[in-house]
Structure formats: C-alpha cells, structure tokens
Amino acid sequence: xxxxxxxxxxxxxLLALAVAFWVAxxxxxxxxGDPVGPAAFPKLVAVPLGLFSLYLIFxxxxxxxxxxxxxxxxxxxxxxxxxxxxxxxxxxxxxxxxALASAVLARVLGAAWLAALVLGVAVGGGLFLVFDSxxxxxxxxxxxxxx
Amino acid sequence: METLGFLxxxxxxxxxxxxxxLALIGCFLGTIIGALPGLGPVNGVAILIPVAFSLxxxxxxxxxxxxxxxxxxxxxxxxxxxxxxxPGDEPAMMTCLDGYPMAQKGKxxxxxxxxxxxxxxxxxxxxxxxxxxxxxxxxxxxHFGPAEYFALYVLAFATIGGITGTNPAKTLLAxxxxxxxxxxxxDPQSGVPRFTFGVFELFDGFDAIVAIVGLFAISEVxxxxxxxxxxxxxxxxxxxxxxxxxxxxxxxxxxxxxxSVIGFVAGVxxxxxxxxxxxxxxxxxxxxxxxxxxxxxxxxxxxxxPEAGNNAAAGGALVPMLSLGVxxxxxxxxLLALLISLNIxxxxxxxQKEPDVVWGLIAxxxxxxxxxxxxxxxxxxLFTRMLAIPMWxxxxxxxxxxxVGIYSISHSPFDLFMMVLFGVLGYVxxxxxxxxxxxxxxxxLGADMESNFRRALSISGGDYAILFQSGIAIGLYVxxxxxxxxxxxxxxxxxxxxxAEPEPAHD
Numbered sequence: 001x002x003x004x005x006x007x008x009x010x011x012x013x014l015l016a017l018a019v020a021f022w023v024a025x026x027x028x029x030x031x032x033g034d035p036v037g038p039a040a041f042p043k044l045v046a047v048p049l050g051l052f053s054l055y056l057i058f059x060x061x062x063x064x065x066x067x068x069x070x071x072x073x074x075x076x077x078x079x080x081x082x083x084x085x086x087x088x089x090x091x092x093x094x095x096x097x098x099a100l101a102s103a104v105l106a107r108v109l110g111a112a113w114l115a116a117l118v119l120g121v122a123v124g125g126g127l128f129l130v131f132d133s134x135x136x137x138x139x140x141x142x143x144x145x146x147x
Numbered sequence: 148m149e150t151l152g153f154l155x156x157x158x159x160x161x162x163x164x165x166x167x168x169l170a171l172i173g174c175f176l177g178t179i180i181g182a183l184p185g186l187g188p189v190n191g192v193a194i195l196i197p198v199a200f201s202l203x204x205x206x207x208x209x210x211x212x213x214x215x216x217x218x219x220x221x222x223x224x225x226x227x228x229x230x231x232x233x234p235g236d237e238p239a240m241m242t243c244l245d246g247y248p249m250a251q252k253g254k255x256x257x258x259x260x261x262x263x264x265x266x267x268x269x270x271x272x273x274x275x276x277x278x279x280x281x282x283x284x285x286x287x288x289x290h291f292g293p294a295e296y297f298a299l300y301v302l303a304f305a306t307i308g309g310i311t312g313t314n315p316a317k318t319l320l321a322x323x324x325x326x327x328x329x330x331x332x333x334d335p336q337s338g339v340p341r342f343t344f345g346v347f348e349l350f351d352g353f354d355a356i357v358a359i360v361g362l363f364a365i366s367e368v369x370x371x372x373x374x375x376x377x378x379x380x381x382x383x384x385x386x387x388x389x390x391x392x393x394x395x396x397x398x399x400x401x402x403x404x405x406x407s408v409i410g411f412v413a414g415v416x417x418x419x420x421x422x423x424x425x426x427x428x429x430x431x432x433x434x435x436x437x438x439x440x441x442x443x444x445x446x447x448x449x450x451x452x453p454e455a456g457n458n459a460a461a462g463g464a465l466v467p468m469l470s471l472g473v474x475x476x477x478x479x480x481x482l483l484a485l486l487i488s489l490n491i492x493x494x495x496x497x498x499q500k501e502p503d504v505v506w507g508l509i510a511x512x513x514x515x516x517x518x519x520x521x522x523x524x525x526x527x528x529l530f531t532r533m534l535a536i537p538m539w540x541x542x543x544x545x546x547x548x549x550x551v552g553i554y555s556i557s558h559s560p561f562d563l564f565m566m567v568l569f570g571v572l573g574y575v576x577x578x579x580x581x582x583x584x585x586x587x588x589x590x591x592l593g594a595d596m597e598s599n600f601r602r603a604l605s606i607s608g609g610d611y612a613i614l615f616q617s618g619i620a621i622g623l624y625v626x627x628x629x630x631x632x633x634x635x636x637x638x639x640x641x642x643x644x645x646x647a648e649p650e651p652a653h654d
Contacts, residue, residue, distance in 0.1 A: 010579050010581075017324075042342075045326040052320035078369065078372060102543035127548065
C-alpha cells in the first residue's frame with residue numbers, strides 16, 4: 001500500500017483555499033436591504049470545502065501513478081502545444097498555427113513525420129474553411145508580424 | 148390531452164428545414180462520437196457547445212443539435228463494444244460482455260441489429276416517458292419557493308456522484324470546489340467583485356463553457372496520452388450491414404422492454420446516469436433470464452438489455468434536467484450549460500415560458516430516433532470503418548475544434564488559456580479520483596443556488612430557520628441524508644478486502 005501523499009497534498013491545497021476563501025469573503029460588506037450580503041454564501045461553501053479537505057488529509061486514498069513512461073514526454077509536449085497555441089494564434093494566423101499544433105500533437109500521439117504534416121495541413125486548412133468560409137466565424141488568416 | 152397539443156406544436160417547431168438538417172447532422176456526428184473510443188457523449192457535446200453557440204443558432208435549434216448528438220452517442224457506443232470489445236463510451240461497457248462474443252462467433256450483423264433495435268426501443272420509450280412524467284414533475288415543482296430550491300440543489304450536489312465507485316467525500320469536495328469557483332466574479336446582487344484579484348477578465352466569473360471544454364475534452368487528451376491508446380489501429384471485422392431474423396429479435400423483445408423500464412427509472416433518479424442504467428439492466432436481465440448460463444458467451448438478450456437500458460436512461464436523465472433544472476448526469480449537466488449560456492433559465496417555468504424549446508426538443512428526439520435507427524441499420528458499415536481512425540488523427544482534431552469553438556465565442560486568447568488551465572485541473576482531479584462533473588455542476592448552478600439562498604433569507608429577514616421550515620425542504624434534506632448514508636455504506640463495503648464477499652460488479 002502507498003502512503004496517500006497525493007491526497008494529503010491535494011487536501012492541504014484545498015484547505016488553504018477554503019481558509020483564504022473564508023477570509024477574503026469576510027471583507028465583502030453587507031449592503032443595505034440585503035440581510036445576507038455577498039459574503040454569506042462563499043462562507044457557507046468554504047465550510048464543506050475545508051471539512052472535506054481535512055477528511056482527505058486524514059483519510060487519503062492510495063496514490064495514483066503520476067508519471068507513466070513514456071506518456072510523460074508526450075504529456076509535456078502536449079502541454080507545451082496547448083500553452084503556446086493561444087500565444088501564437090493571432091501572430092501566426094489560424095491556418096498556420098493550427099497546422100503546426102496539430103502536426104506536433106499527431107507526432108506526439110505516434111504518427112510518422114509525413115503523416116503528421118499531412119494531418120496538420122488538413123486540420124489547419126479544413127477547420128479554417130469550415131469555420132471561416134462556410135460557417136462565417138471570422139478567424140485570423142494571415143500571419144501578422146506586428147507584435 | 149393538452150400534452151398532445153403541445154407535442155403537435157413541438158413537431159411544428161422541429162420540422163423546419165433548418166432543424167431537420169441540424170437533427171440529421173447531430174445524429175450522424177453523435178453516432179461517430181459515440182462509436183470512437185476516447186470520445187464519449189460528454190466530450191462530444193462539450194466541444195460542440197461553443198460551436199453551436201457561436202453560430203448563433205436559436206435556442207431550440209442549438210438544443211436540438213446537441214440533444215441529437217447526445218442520443219446519437221448512445222446508439223454509437225455499442226458499435227465498438229461489439230466489434231472491438233472496447234466500449235465506445237462509458238455506458239456501452241456492458242454491451243461488450245455479450246456483444247463481442249457474438250461478433251467472435253460470426254454473429255456481428257445480428258449483434259449490431261439487435262442492439263440498434265434495442266437502442267431504438269429504449270430511446271423511444273424513454274422519450275414517451277419524458278412526455279408523460281416531465282409535466283407531472285413540473286406541476287409538483289411549481290410550488291417550490293427559494294428555500295425548497297436551495298434544498299433541491301443540496302440534494303443534486305450530494306447525489307451527482309452516484310452511489311457506486313467514487314469516494315463520497317471526494318464527490319462532495321468536488322461540488323464545494325465547483326461552488327467556490329462559481330462565486331468568482333461580480334456578485335450580481337450587490338455589484339461587489341469577489342475573488343477576482345483585480346483581474347478584469349475574471350469580473351464575469353469563469354465561463355462555464357470554457358471550463359467544461361477544458362475539464363472534459365482537454366483533460367481527456369492528457370489522460371489518453373498516458374494510457375497509451377496512442378496506436379489503436381483496429382482491425383475490425385468488415386461488416387457492411389446489420390441484419391437479424393425476426394425470430395431472434397422477438398426472442399430478445401422482453402429483454403428490451405425490461406431494460407428500457409429499468410434504464411428509464413435509473414435515468415430519472417438523481418445521481419444515476421446512462422452507465423448505471425445499462426449496468427442495472429444487464430444484471431437484472433441476467434438474473435431474470437439466464438437459465439442456461441449463456442450470458443457472457445454471446446446471448447443476444449445480453450446485448451439487448453443494456454443497450455435498451457442506456458438509451459432509456461439517457462432519455463430519463465432529461466426529465467429532471469428539463470423540469471427542475473437539475474441534471475442527473477455529466478452529459479445533461481453539459482446540456483444545461485448550453486441552456487444557461489443561451490440565457491434560458493431551466494426549471495419548471497421553462498415549460499411555460501419556452502414551450503418552443505421544450506416541445507420542439509421533445510419532438511425532434513422522436514424524429515432523431517427514427518433517423519438513428521435508419522442510420523444504424525443500413526449504414527453501420529460506414530461507422531465500423533471509422534473505428535479504424537487512429538488516435539493521432541482524431542485527438543489533434545478534437546483539441547483544435549475545442550480551441551476554435553472557444554476562440555470564436557470571445558476572440559480572446561485569455562479564454563483559451565483558461566480552457567487549458569481547466570484542462571490541467573481536470574487531469575489532476577481525475578488522477579486523484581475526484582470526479583469532475585460536480586465541479587461543473589457547481590460552476591453552473593452556484594449562482595442560482597446562491598440567489599435562492601439569499602432570496603429565502605431576505606424573505607425571513609436573515610433568519611436561517613426558513614431553510615428548514617417547509618415539508619418539501621425537509622423531505623429533500625432527509626432524502627439527501629439517506630442517499631449519503633447509502634453511498635457511505637456501499638463505499639465501506641467496497642473497500643473491504645477482496646474475498647470477504649463476492650462483488651456483484653464482476654460476476
């Protein structure tokens with residue numbers, strides 16, 4: 001059996017959140033004509049949040065396996081794509097950014113280089129056509145290097 | 148009889164050219180989404196919500212599209228269960244038990260046909276049940292005041308995790324977390340910004356749609372990467388059509404009917420979704436009619452019962468969602484998110500205020516079933532061929548549709564970051580076996596729960612006793628306590644060392 005450290009850490013984080021929530025809610029003043037005000041409900045929610053966090057700290061379940069090789073590498077790469085994509089979407093334009101992101105994701109999921117590239121072009125171009133041209137939702141087309 | 152009048156009106160709404168096309172597209176997409184392992188009804192509906200939303204469809208049309216996807220998923224899930232022994236989505240798990248053995252014996256066409264017909268029977272009966280029972284529940288709920296609604300929400304949060312599987316403490320923790328996240332933003336009643344830390348993008352609170360797509364679709368990709376489904380290249384048997392002889396269908400008619408009733412009840416009850424519906428339908432049917440030990444070895448009734456069960460449960464789950472505004476399952480919670488973001492308040496008044504939406508939806512569900520049975524009998528070959536789509540082609544597509552959908556609502560990279568953040572949160576929660584659906588429910592219903600809480604207290608002038616005064620409210624709290632007691636009891640039984648008692652789930 002494992003020691004349940006994961007649940008304890010999660011419990012501690014959520015307990016801190018509950019306490020912070022309670023304290024922050026205390027600053028919200030009661031306005032006139034409203035007997036409860038904006039603070040009561042957050043406090044009401046903070047109580048079970050804190051109590052169940054404590055439960056998690058004292059009665060944790062066994063730990064899950066966090067790092068499953070070689071999945072971690074893929075997860076890290078995927079996460080990088082997910083974070084970079086919103087940054088690059090407007091500078092690079094939708095088709096290019098989407099093609100790049102899909103190609104990398106496909107490669108991470110085990111596609112050969114050529115297949116990944118073809119898929120990237122298909123997804124980037126296809127979604128642009130469907131969403132921008134057919135459905136009429138404007139998407140940034142061309143790279144704009146004004147950033 | 149007034150119900151029939153409403154239904155006729157509903158058919159008038161459903162049979163506009165646009166809505167017919169949307170229903171057809173929804174059924175087709177739904178069957179594919181259901182059939183592909185790794186994409187379930189929750190993910191499918193979640194990634195399509197922002198698309199429907201940004202297309203600015205009328206509320207009735209958007210709901211028709213997504214509900215047809217939802218019903219389609221329930222039909223599609225069985226295809227990969229039967230052909231590959233991998234459930235296409237969670238509710239189709241039980242269909243593997245007899246469906247795959249049938250396919251191995253060369254009876255794939257029969258299994259596909261019987262399960263399609265069972266899906267049809269279950270879904271049609273459940274839709275009829277929806278027509279009959281939802282108005283009754285509305286008539287009951289119309290008497291609810293703020294205190295009763297508050298109690299109802301408490302019940303909904305306590306029961307959303309279901310009675311089996313998850314640790315009840317984690318379900319409740321997830322609900323509290325969702326409610327806490329739901330209070331972020333400007334308080335609508337006093338105008339005070341809460342927990343925004345001066346970030347002005349947070350003044351509107353967390354967008355439920357952004358959170359849903361992140362929590363379900365993005366986290367799914369991260370989970371999938373480590374489970375190593377990266378290279379599913381399925382060698383499914385070539386099946387061009389589904390066919391069964393009348394005699395075989397007749398032999399499993401009883402199983403279909405019993406499965407439908409069990410599934411519908413499971414769907415209506417809080418905290419039970421399609422998965423539990425098909426599980427109960429299968430186990431009950433096995434207990435009832437497995438006289439010669441043929442279940443698990445390719446008995447057609449073992450395919451018919453769970454399929455009727457999960458489709459009936461899907462319809463049943465719409466009853467509390469439409470009439471009370473309280474979803475009983477993940478997918479109906481996501482459908483509720485659609486309603487809320489279209490500015491439609493779910494609940495008993497929905498039937499009065501938005502008859503077009505409710506009855507148009509119900510009418511198109513009837514229509515969808517006929518479309519789906521037509522698609523699933525002759526066109527099943529097309530769907531089985533799609534099972535060969537590799538994950539590396541499917542998942543980038545899913546991620547990009549999620550991005551494009553969210554981006555086209557607000558054109559803000561900030562929302563895309565929020566989506567990714569919720570994706571990571573969803574992944575961590577799932578690793579810790581903390582369910583994600585209560586978080587979503589908290590985000591969705593938190594505002595309404597709070598406004599009922601405050602309305603009740605302003606009626607009483609701040610006296611908390613008002614929350615426990617009416618019979619209905621007390622009844623709901625008692626129900627909540629009973630449910631929690633049952634969940635804790637079952638949870639403790641499950642954690643006993645193996646061998647102490649045979650597990651009903653694995654027989």
